[in-house]
Amino acid sequence: MFKVKLHRRVIKFLQKLNENDRKRIFSAIERLEDPFSQPYEKIKGRKDLYKIRVGDYRIIYRVDKENKIVSVHLVDKRERVYDRQ
Numbered sequence: 001m002f003k004v005k006l007h008r009r010v011i012k013f014l015q016k017l018n019e020n021d022r023k024r025i026f027s028a029i030e031r032l033e034d035p036f037s038q039p040y041e042k043i044k045g046r047k048d049l050y051k052i053r054v055g056d057y058r059i060i061y062r063v064d065k066e067n068k069i070v071s072v073h074l075v076d077k078r079e080r081v082y083d084r085q
Contacts, residue, residue, distance in 0.1 A: 001033045002068045010075050021057070025075055028054045032070045035063050049073070057081075 006029070014022050031038050035050070043049040043060070052059045058081040060074040074081060 002070045004032050004070045006072045
């Protein structure tokens with residue numbers, strides 16, 4: 001199992017969402033404790049970043065296999081997330 005760390009901006013973003021979206025995204029983040037057990041994609045042009053899709057939202061994260069840490073860097077709507085990396 002990996003430890004999941006959330007960036008401060010992810011926490012702020014989740015607080016602004018409606019309860020249903022927040023639950024769906026938080027559930028996906030919890031599953032990152034085993035980061036390779038669910039569908040994931042590498043982000044093109046960024047060998048160290050991955051993404052998962054939750055409806056219209058994207059979760060951008062980095063996996064540190066050596067230290068067993070998943071760092072969630074960004075959560076946002078699809079149309080905005082790739083401009084903010």
